[in-house]
Structure formats: C-alpha cells, structure tokens
Amino acid sequence: MLATLTLTLALAVPSPVSSETRYDPRIPTLKEVVGHGLGEEITSPDHIGAYLKALAAAAPDRARVVEYARSEEGRPLHVLVLGSPERLARLEEVMKGLRALADPRGLSPADADRLVREMPAVVWLVNGVHGNEISSPDAALALAHHLLAAQGDAGADLVRRETIVLIDPLQNPDGRARFLATNRLGRGASPDPEPASAEHDEGWPGGRSNHYLFDMNRDWFAQTQPETRGRLRLFLDWYPHVAVDLHEMGGDSTYFFAPPAKPLNPHITRAQQEWHESFGRAIASRFDIAGEPYFVREVFDAFYPGYGETWPLTHGTIGMTFEQASARGLVFRREDDTELTFLDGIHNHFRASLATVETAAAGREKLLRDFLEFRRSAVAEGESGAVRQYVLVPGADAARLARLADLLVGQGIELRVAAGKLEAGARTFPAGSIVVPLAQPAGRLVRNLLDPRISMDESFLKEQERRRKKRLPDEIYDVTAWNLPLVFDLECVGTGVLAGETRPFVPVAAGGEPPLAPAKVAWLLPWGSGTTAAAVEAVEAGLKVRVAEAGSKLGGRAFPAGTAIVRVAENPETARETLGRIARRHHVEAVAVDSGYVEEGVSLGSGRVRLLKKPRVLLAWDRPTSSLSAGWARWVLERRYGQAVTAVRVSSLGRVDLARYDVLVLPSGDYNEALGRGAVKRLRDWVEAGGTLVALGEASRWLTREKVSLLATTTELRDGRPETEPSEEKEGAEKPPAKDKDAKPEPFDLEKAIQPERERPDAVPGALLRVVLDPEHWLSAGTDGEVHAIVESRRVFTPLKLDEGTNVGVYAKKDEVVGSGLVWDDARERLAQKAFLMHQPTGEGHVIAFAEDPNHRGYAEATELLFLNAVLLGPAY
Numbered sequence: 001m002l003a004t005l006t007l008t009l010a011l012a013v014p015s016p017v018s019s020e021t022r023y024d025p026r027i028p029t030l031k032e033v034v035g036h037g038l039g040e041e042i043t044s045p046d047h048i049g050a051y052l053k054a055l056a057a058a059a060p061d062r063a064r065v066v067e068y069a070r071s072e073e074g075r076p077l078h079v080l081v082l083g084s085p086e087r088l089a090r091l092e093e094v095m096k097g098l099r100a101l102a103d104p105r106g107l108s109p110a111d112a113d114r115l116v117r118e119m120p121a122v123v124w125l126v127n128g129v130h131g132n133e134i135s136s137p138d139a140a141l142a143l144a145h146h147l148l149a150a151q152g153d154a155g156a157d158l159v160r161r162e163t164i165v166l167i168d169p170l171q172n173p174d175g176r177a178r179f180l181a182t183n184r185l186g187r188g189a190s191p192d193p194e195p196a197s198a199e200h201d202e203g204w205p206g207g208r209s210n211h212y213l214f215d216m217n218r219d220w221f222a223q224t225q226p227e228t229r230g231r232l233r234l235f236l237d238w239y240p241h242v243a244v245d246l247h248e249m250g251g252d253s254t255y256f257f258a259p260p261a262k263p264l265n266p267h268i269t270r271a272q273q274e275w276h277e278s279f280g281r282a283i284a285s286r287f288d289i290a291g292e293p294y295f296v297r298e299v300f301d302a303f304y305p306g307y308g309e310t311w312p313l314t315h316g317t318i319g320m321t322f323e324q325a326s327a328r329g330l331v332f333r334r335e336d337d338t339e340l341t342f343l344d345g346i347h348n349h350f351r352a353s354l355a356t357v358e359t360a361a362a363g364r365e366k367l368l369r370d371f372l373e374f375r376r377s378a379v380a381e382g383e384s385g386a387v388r389q390y391v392l393v394p395g396a397d398a399a400r401l402a403r404l405a406d407l408l409v410g411q412g413i414e415l416r417v418a419a420g421k422l423e424a425g426a427r428t429f430p431a432g433s434i435v436v437p438l439a440q441p442a443g444r445l446v447r448n449l450l451d452p453r454i455s456m457d458e459s460f461l462k463e464q465e466r467r468r469k470k471r472l473p474d475e476i477y478d479v480t481a482w483n484l485p486l487v488f489d490l491e492c493v494g495t496g497v498l499a500g501e502t503r504p505f506v507p508v509a510a511g512g513e514p515p516l517a518p519a520k521v522a523w524l525l526p527w528g529s530g531t532t533a534a535a536v537e538a539v540e541a542g543l544k545v546r547v548a549e550a551g552s553k554l555g556g557r558a559f560p561a562g563t564a565i566v567r568v569a570e571n572p573e574t575a576r577e578t579l580g581r582i583a584r585r586h587h588v589e590a591v592a593v594d595s596g597y598v599e600e601g602v603s604l605g606s607g608r609v610r611l612l613k614k615p616r617v618l619l620a621w622d623r624p625t626s627s628l629s630a631g632w633a634r635w636v637l638e639r640r641y642g643q644a645v646t647a648v649r650v651s652s653l654g655r656v657d658l659a660r661y662d663v664l665v666l667p668s669g670d671y672n673e674a675l676g677r678g679a680v681k682r683l684r685d686w687v688e689a690g691g692t693l694v695a696l697g698e699a700s701r702w703l704t705r706e707k708v709s710l711l712a713t714t715t716e717l718r719d720g721r722p723e724t725e726p727s728e729e730k731e732g733a734e735k736p737p738a739k740d741k742d743a744k745p746e747p748f749d750l751e752k753a754i755q756p757e758r759e760r761p762d763a764v765p766g767a768l769l770r771v772v773l774d775p776e777h778w779l780s781a782g783t784d785g786e787v788h789a790i791v792e793s794r795r796v797f798t799p800l801k802l803d804e805g806t807n808v809g810v811y812a813k814k815d816e817v818v819g820s821g822l823v824w825d826d827a828r829e830r831l832a833q834k835a836f837l838m839h840q841p842t843g844e845g846h847v848i849a850f851a852e853d854p855n856h857r858g859y860a861e862a863t864e865l866l867f868l869n870a871v872l873l874g875p876a877y
C-alpha cells in the first residue's frame with residue numbers, strides 16, 4: 001500500500017499524511033492481499049477479514065485480530081487491536097488496568113494517579129454499521145495499514161506510544177454483503193455515476209440494516225441483535241475512552257463531525273462537550289488544510305441512548321458520529337454535476353479518524369483523568385439525589401423481570417436483589433425485587449434507561465413549537481422516550497433510603513431449578529411473555545396446550561384469563577419432563593393441580609378453554625412493507641418467541657393459497673397500489689372463512705380505506721374530521737356555513753386564512769403513551785389492564801362502534817395519556833381515548849389492527865405480547 005496510499009492521498013487531495021512518511025513494505029497493502037487497491041473496489045466482508053488477518057500476521061507484536069461476534073448469516077465480526085509491543089505482550093494486565101480506571105470505587109489516589117500515568121488512551125473506531133454506507137470500512141483498513149506501516153511519521157509514532165486503537169472495520173457484514181450484491185449486479189461495463197442507475201438504487205430492503213432488517217444504530221441498549229451483544233461485551237472488556245461511529249449520508253452532502261446537534265442527552269457532561277469541541281477543531285483543521293467542506297452541530301443529535309454515539313457517552317466515553325457524503329457505489333454524480341468517488345469518502349473518513357487518534361494520543365492524560373472523573377462523579381451524583389436507587393418489583397410475569405435484569409447487566413449496570421423484604425418509608429418490596437443503585441459508575445446510563453422522563457432543552461422545545469406553527473419539520477432526529485420499565489410494563493419505584501438486606505444479582509442459569517411437581521390433572525401457567533414463549537415451544541414439542549378465556553380460582557389461588565393449561569390426560573407421559581424443561585428455560589411457573597374442580601370461574605373442562613393451534617403464519621414481505629416493521633415482526637416471532645413464519649412477497653400474495661395459513665401479518669405500509677380489488681376480495685374471503693388478519697401501523701390505516709373496508713373506522717384529520725380522500729367525499733358534504741347578510745365583513749385574518757383545508761396531524765416524535773386495555777378481551781391476556789405503547793406517527797383512529805367490534809386498547813384520557821417523551825399539547829388532546837388496538841370479528845375470522853407498531857425495535861416487551869396474543873390466540877377463538 002506504500003504506493004497506493006501515499007499516491008492516492010497525495011493526488012486526490014492534499015494529504016493528511018506528512019510527505020516525510022514512508023511505509024514499511026513488510027506490512028502488506030490491501031492490493032497485495034485482496035487484489036484491488038484502496039478505492040478501486042468496495043472491499044467485501046470476507047476480504048476485510050482476510051486483510052485484518054494479514055496485517056496481524058505481518059506484525060504479530062503490534063496487532064491482534066479478535067472475533068467478537070457472528071452475524072445472523074454466520075459472518076464473523078472482527079476487531080483489530082493495535083498497540084505497542086510492550087503493551088500487547090501484557091495485554092491482559094493492561095485491560096485489567098483499564099477496567100480498574102473505569103471503577104473509581106476503592107481506587108486509592110495513588111493508584112488512580114499511577115493508572116492515569118501508565119494506561120494508554122483507548123480509541124475505538126466502529127465502522128460500517130449501515131451496510132450501504134460503504135466508505136468507512138475501507139478507510140478503517142487504510143488507517144490500520146498507516147498505523148502499522150508508517151515510518152518517519154511523528155503522528156503515527158505518538159499514536160503508537162500513547163494509545164491502543166481498536167479498529168472494528170465492519171459492524172454489519174450482512175448488510176454490506178447485501179449492498180455489494182445489488183451494486184455489483186446493477187453495474188454494467190463501467191461504474192455509472194448516474195444516481196438513478198441500478199447500481200445506486202438498492203430496492204427493498206436495502207443494505208442499511210442487518211439480516212433481520214434492524215437498524216443497529218438504534219440497538220445499543222436494547223441488544224436484540226447478536227452483533228450488538230458482541231459489541232457491548234467488547235466495550236465492557238475495554239472501557240474505551242473515545243468511540244467513533246462512522247457513517248455515510250446523502251451524496252450531495254459533505255462531511256459531518258462533532259460537536260453533535262441539539263438536543264443533547266442531559267447526562268452528557270460539560271467535560272464531554274469540551275472534548276467534542278477539541279476533537280471537532282482538530283478534525284476541522286485537517287479538513288481546512290485539504291480544502292474539504294464540512295459541517296458541525298446542524299443535523300445529527302446525541303439524545304437517544306441507543307445510538308453508537310450516545311450509549312458510550314453515558315458510560316463516560318467520548319462518543320462521536322462522523323458522516324460522509326455517500327457515493328453509494330464507486331462514483332456518484334452530484335446535483336452540481338461534480339463527481340463524488342468512493343475514494344473521496346475513504347479519504348475523508350481516513351482524515352477524520354487519523355485526526356481523532358492523534359488528538360486522543362496528544363491529550364491522553366487529560367482524557368483518562370476526565371474519564372475517571374466522569375465515573376467518579378456518576379457515583380457521587382447517585383449518592384446525593386432524592387432517588388438513590390430504583391426498585392424493580394416482580395409482577396405476575398417473572399420472565400419479564402428476568403429479561404430486563406439480564407438486559408441491564410449486559411450493558412455494565414450493577415444490580416442487587418432483595419434477600420428478604422425491603423422497606424422504603426411506608427412502601428415494602430418483596431424478596432426477589434431487583435435493586436438498581438444510582439451510585440455506580442454506570443449511574444448515568446441507569447438514569448437514561450430508568451428515569452421516567454429525560455429532559456430536553458427548553459429553548460430547543462420552544463423552537464420546535466415555532467417551527468410547527470410554520471409547518472416546518474421538527475428537528476427531532478429520533479424518538480423522545482424509551483423508558484424500559486414502561487416498555488416492559490414493570491413497576492419501577494425510585495426510593496431514598498432503603499432498609500433490608502440485598503445481595504449482588506446473579507442471572508439465573510437455565511435448568512438449575514428443581515423439576516416440575518407431579519400433577520394428577522394439569523399444570524397451569526399464568527399467561528405472560530414467558531408463558532407465550534413456553535407455549536409456542538410446548539406446542540412445537542407436541543404437547544397439547546389450552547388457554548382459558550376467563551379467570552378462575554382453584555385450590556385457593558386465582559388464575560387470570562389467558563392461563564395456559566396442560567392436561568395430564570391428553571398429553572404423553574413425558575409431558576412433565578418436557579414441560580418442566582421448557583418452563584425453566586422461559587422462567588415461568590407451572591402450577592401442578594390435582595383436581596379440576598374450580599372454586600370460581602372457568603372450569604378446566606369448560607368450552608371456554610380453547611386448544612392452542614400451531615398457527616401457520618404468513619408475514620407479508622418486500623415492497624410496500626416498511627422493512628423495519630417487517631423485520632421486527634419476523635424477529636419477534638421467530639427469535640424472541642420461537643414462532644415459525646413464512647415470509648411471502650406482497651407481489652406474490654395474489655397467487656398464494658391463503659387457505660394454507662391461519663394468520664396473515666401485514667407489517668406497516670401502504671398497500672394501496674400493491675393490492676388491487678381482486679387481492680382485497682381474496683383477503684376478505686379468507687378472513688370470513690376463519691383467517692386472522694393482523695395489521696400494524698400504516699397497514700391498519702390502509703384497511704380503513706373505502707375500497708378496502710376491512711376495518712370499519714377511519715383515521716382523523718388535524719381538526720378531527722374523518723380522513724377520506726377528497727375524491728371520495730360525498731358531494732355537498734362540506735358546504736361552508738351560510739353567511740349572515742347584515743354582518744359586517746370581518747377584518748382579514750392572515751393567520752386564519754393560511755390554515756390548510758385538509759391536513760393530517762403532526763407526527764408524535766416517538767413517545768410512550770398509556771393504553772388502557774379491555775381486561776375481558778382475550779387480546780389483553782397476560783396484562784394488568786394497562787400498557788405503554790411507543791407512538792411514532794400521525795395516525796389517529798376513531799374507535800370502532802360497538803356493533804363493529806371491540807376497542808381492546810384505547811389511549812388514556814388527556815391528562816394521563818403521556819407516559820414519557822414529547823407529545824405536543826394538541827396531539828395529547830387528539831389522541832386521548834382514541835383506538836390503539838382494535839378487534840373486528842369478520843365472518844368466522846378476525847381483523848386485528850394496531851394503530852402503531854407493537855414490535856418497535858424488538859424491545860417493546862409489553863406491546864409485543866399483544867401482538868403475540870393476536871397471532872397465537874386469534875386462531876384459537
């Protein structure tokens with residue numbers, strides 16, 4: 001790469017690399033290993049891995065490749081560890097020191113000083129999380145070569161002396177492989193710069209997401225994907241001081257780096273913001289010398305803690321986002337007729353990455369001291385506020401608490417568990433309650449995930465109201481609420497002094513508990529997230545599982561509606577063992593009963609106890625579904641609950657024999673053009689013959705259209721009128737009121753005159769809204785009658801009339817509807833008591849419609865249960 005790198009960097013732009021710099025020929029270039037030079041081709045995931053290994057083999061004392069995860073499609077995820085030979089020779093010891101620096105409790109001032117003096121600054125460069133954002137992985141390879149091979153380069157020497165650089169060239173190998181396949185297939189004799197050409201135009205679902213179509217730059221605290229989980233483990237092994245997430249944006253843009261845009265997450269400290277300035281200025285000076293345009297602060301915010309930038313910030317790391325204009329291929333023609341090449345993008349990311357590692361190296365000691373101080377002040381803050389800890393109270397669904405606890409532990413949060421009863425003032429908490437102390441180095445992450453509200457800058461909010469009035473889009477880049485206890489529907493209580501004994505929390509290993517008690521008649525499993533997963537697996541294993549439509553009392557114990565029943569008489573002798581194994585795996589209680597004689601309610605042999613079928617589920621796939629919604633639904637069914645799914649492209653729905661399926665899930669999307677009258681009729685016939693149609697978000701809105709009419713309601717306009725298309729309006733339906741002839745003409749009111757005639761409401765920017773459920777309806781089985789749903793749309797559904805169906809979930813009243821996040825005042829009014837979950841019996845079947853996506857990012861536990869109820873219980877009723 002000696003020739004390639006110096007030549008290309010020097011030719012295309014003034015080089016960020018000194019003209020004195022020479023490259024050690026013993027370190028292989030990209031071309032020597034994979035056959036193409038930097039920027040000549042978009043390097044494939046396989047070739048990226050091969051090149052990292054070749055680099056490590058050429059410099060084993062200074063470079064090490066670690067595989068930290070495998071993608072869903074089986075591709076390895078690597079990190080290249082670069083450091084001085086002295087440090088790599090005793091790497092375990094260095095990593096221990098780094099972890100000690102991350103936990104200031106019990107660290108003496110002398111030890112702290114020693115660590116700050118001796119430890120390297122750790123800079124973690126995470127690239128290519130979006131698979132179609134192609135330049136950062138190749139820039140990462142160039143940087144790795146530069147740091148290993150550069151000679152006579154003072155910057156590289158400084159970095160080697162003061163830092164350990166962790167280069168993760170590719171966070172999303174499956175998405176990149178998908179992009180490469182379409183790009184290569186779309187390419188003709190030579191790369192075409194035309195933006196509309198097939199090589200730039202990806203089609204559904206595009207390479208941005210991973211295999212299950214998740215946006216992994218929203219997955220950091222949710223940890224739903226194997227790539228994310230591996231990355232978090234890696235973070236917790238190292239506690240890096242700087243973490244950069246490198247992206248691409250639209251091809252007509254330039255380059256973006258720190259400081260981030262408003263709103264800032266309120267737990268980002270002053271010192272972190274100062275580092276954003278320092279890094280920003282250092283990168284800017286490199287870009288200024290090169291004459292490369294850039295911008296800061298304008299677009300990409302650091303509010304949502306699930307970003308690759310913000311999650312590390314909550315741990316004290318200096319997290320940053322870089323964005324390069326994307327050539328989305330090898331070359332791209334911009335609007336101004338200039339050409340942007342793939343290599344241009346590589347140069348910019350290389351330039352910004354190099355400035356970052358050099359700035360970190362030059363400021364090593366301050367960086368480490370500030371990191372230590374962040375972790376120390378997080379502990380101190382937790383010791384001083386009114387709330388000293390959160391207590392997560394075990395509810396009816398033990399599986400859900402176990403899942404949340406694992407999620408918190410998985411991101412470096414310390415938990416304790418109540419050994420006996422705990423007391424805080426008049427409130428008592430049972431044994432098994434989970435205590436999350438705020439006084440811990442990860443205290444600011446705890447507050448991000450468990451504080452009921454995360455505040456947004458007042459002046460920013462005012463500005464958004466001003467913009468809304470002018471119909472300018474708001475500047476909120478992502479959701480405004482994510483509170484985990486609300487999305488898990490678990491009680492979480494912030495307390496001051498807490499009396500009682502706690503011990504450190506240790507996740508329960510599956511299979512460690514005693515076997516299932518023998519039963520003469522049946523085992524009863526109260527419904528919930530855990531039981532749902534257990535029921536799917538039990539049915540799959542050949543057991544007969546029934547569900548009770550209403551509650552009962554048996555042996556002095558109440559069993560709520562939805563309780564799953566495994567009868568001894570109708571199951572094989574091995575049922576006890578099979579069910580025991582399954583119940584343990586899913587953290588659910590299976591109560592053995594020796595008599596079917598109930599004291600109250602539904603008998604075990606009642607006609608209101610339904611046999612759970614093994615549903616054959618069809619998931620609509622491809623255009624026009626939202627790829628996120630389709631991906632979330634598939635992941636939630638298959639990976640979270642073990643329910644098999646057949647994904648069928650919408651374009652093939654017309655020729656599939658629907659009778660082969662019990663359930664059809666329509667992910668969010670507008671099916672207006674994709675499904676014509678014939679397809680709609682087939683759909684209706686199928687529902688009437690007993691099918692369960694489950695529509696999510698925008699698909700539910702489509703169901704209300706006049707020519708579809710599968711859902712007997714409508715969405716509403718801003719002023720509350722029904723949203724029917726103008727062409728469908730009945731003639732004379734909206735005559736203006738007759739004018740009083742004698743009245744004086746009103747003075748012209750500009751404000752009033754410019755209000756649009758028919759306008760949809762503004763979108764709710766991702767808030768948690770309280771939904772009140774109908775406890776008598778089977779769709780709300782396993783809930784306590786109330787959940788919080790993530791609302792991120794402009795859809796407002798008028799509730800169904802009594803003769804059409806049931807509004808199983810409606811948003812709470814105006815004053816109680818907001819659980820967390822930003823909801824405009826008028827939206828609060830508009831959404832109050834409108835429909836969230838609708839059930840419309842149709843012939844022998846069901847139409848079940850969700851106003852929003854219940855599977856949001858795969859972590860909306862409580863609403864996901866409602867979705868599973870629709871899929872599993874629909875066919876049973």
Ligand SMILES: [Zn+2]
Pocket residue numbers: 130133217246247248
């Ligand atoms: Zn991106």
